[in-house]
Amino acid sequence: MIRIVFTIIAGVLLGGVVHLVSVLALPRIATQDAYSRLTSMTKLNTVTALPLAEPGNAPMPFMDPAFAVAICRYDLTDGALKLTVPVSQAYTSVSFYTRNEVAYYAINDRSAGRKVIELDLMTEDQHSALPEDEEVTAADRLIIDSPTATGLIVLKALAPEPGLMPQAQAALAASSCKLQTEPVPVKQPEPAPAPAPAPAPKGKR
């Protein structure tokens, strides 16, 4: 009898461990999370407009149907990303998510304070590798550190009335996110070898 009680206690305690491990592991093993859902319908390091949220074909649950939404799925391994979003009439926001959907940064048009939201997104390593002497530009550049190399940027523009949806979509269509090639010093050695073997092709031809 005491053995059975002991077994049950051991099982429940072990179950607690299983519970904690599985809760912590779930974001990593989930296959229907937002990033996985959006991977097939978005291009890497490019702004892709999502279809409007409608019954039956919403890309994600609990999407706000009053918003035009565009996604920039990013991968920073080849350099930093430059994001430019023109502000729409009503309300525009930019939210940053890691690969596992942690919202680590979000900004709206008012806190950006300009007609165009301009941001540089880079990993912490790329940020610390930036040259220090860029004091003049540092004031106008908003630099965001991404905790992970991959993730999602969600651009949203509000259509306060259904008739204003085309304008909100147009504002997002004019936005861009692209990899920066020049100002990352880590990448400088790579363009250099390209012109260097110029004499070599002569021999090949």
Add this chain to the structure above:
Amino acid sequence: MRLIFITLLALALATVVGLGSTYVTATRGTDLGTLTIGAWTARPKSGSAEVDPYSRASIARSGELPIGTGDGIAFSATTDDKKKPLDGRCDVVVSGVTPAARFWTLTLFDRKGHLVANSLQRYGFTSQEIVRGSDGQFEIRVAARARAGNWLPTGGIERYALMLRLYDTPVGVATRTQRDAPMPSISTVGCP
């Protein structure tokens, strides 16, 4: 023989208890870090890097993207003020005022987060399109059949959830009570 049986029993029990409790917390959510005002519940930390592991698990499971803290906050309600589950066949009135925010939207979803089809193609209201009384208060009637004023169709589904999202708002992690954030009341006024 008996030792093997007891070990297997303990392991089986551990699997059932562990995965079962994970399933329940990831599906229904926990009360960790929730802000409840009336019938409305929000998780202000879900939109920041300090999100708790249970919220992360349920976000990963449902496939949604939580609204970022610098963007706004989302309140959801699945019951009325008297804890009666929201029923799409009944008439439900959402009335009063909303907390300070540049914009807000009120949207009706089914319990899995899908919009509910209706002939008007109306899935919610924004703060700009709502018709208000002279005192600035509004009244939204959530019902299956057409109603005068601000009518939000339910499509007659049995259970639904209302989501009130505030954009560019001071409401957030520091908010505690109804006084900081006066949320609209939800009341069921009639069931057929």
